[in-house]
Amino acid sequence: MTATDGLLDRFLIGLAPLAPVAVWAHGSLAGGDYQQGRSDLDLIAVLDGPVTMATVRRLVVLHRGLRTEPLAADLHCSYLTPDTLDDLDLRHLTWAHDHVMRRTVTPVTRRELHAFGRVLHGRAPADLLPAVQDRELDEFVVGDQRDFWRPAVDKACLWTQDIWVDLGLLTFARATATLRHGRLISKREALELLPELGAPVEVVEDVGLRRYGRPVSRGAEWTVCRGELTRSYLGPAIDALVASYD
Template structure:
């Protein structure tokens, strides 16, 4: 049987059968309406950690796809109907016309969170979701999205404008600082990735971004090193990091992102 994945050897070995099955189900469900399937997040950035990372997948469909087809995808791709071997699946379905243009909106047809370590949630109303997650994911997709099936990523998805992207990054930093339910190591590493983007203009894997910031910011190196050690562990065994140190670091991150956002606004 011919593999449906574009380049299975480039994917984490633990995920290859799962992603093959996911693409097969998406193709069977959408038929000719399926445009593209690609991975974003840690898979796209080459930093997937089995037992810790989610699988982040974007599906792009023809605008004429029936709403019922999208609703059926939420059932056929949900765990455990399709058993997710990772911590969870975060899958977003977009209309091809929407993602072909820059946007500051969430804009999805389906946002599916499912898996052993994620609460099952299927949303079909993008106005109910904070837009910043999706703006950042589309930026990562345009830069390094890993094509699984269909049309090439950059032919399908447009990057957000710099103004919209920096607004989304700043909102993300606020969420990781003040929002509930975030692991401390993920707060720190997402903060590192945000600052690294501001400095380099490219999305880096969390560990690479952390190493970049730790090298230049000696005061935060012990905290970042602890976050990296924790990130090597399963979510259930994450290390506790000093709350005051995390908050101090995130305040510093916010200042750096605000500076970069102001510079972008002036351009």
């Protein structure tokens, strides 16, 4: 049994007293691109009944009790109920980054669940979750690039961080594939697509080594250069993508 399997087993056992209708994995864990110790464990749990303050307290105790597991910090779970599954705008109780927050379940996540969601417990996504129409998915993807990522490109301080370079490039490639071909692709597939989209090759190689190989420390000068190369590419690329959809 891997560390990932052990963590999921402990999580499901701890969640059992709340009688979940279903527990699903999405993201890399479901899509075949999971890298233990590098990838997040993205989960959705459907609870049978309202999420009360007593429920919240029990979930906090559950997640804090998992902290002894080496991968616990990577486990993120949003909690829905059968009567809230179809609300795209509702922010659901979510445990992520070691605390409680509220997040929507985006059209991308919903499409992932229908396309390749992994059932960890109970009923399948197709039995409970309304399907996402192509237009809904496209509008969300364009809005995310236009309203979140494009303004972020102008904030130079962000792009000295690995996470912004990685997700900025990979999310753009995945958005492009969705809008052009109507399908979701993995982060690995997005990495392979980026050179075809004109992304700076040296930055793509850097992302690949950190995500799938053995990262090479190249110093502060490269970190700054990498950020500028990424921003110089992404700004015009996002503008062109959004314009082509409009």
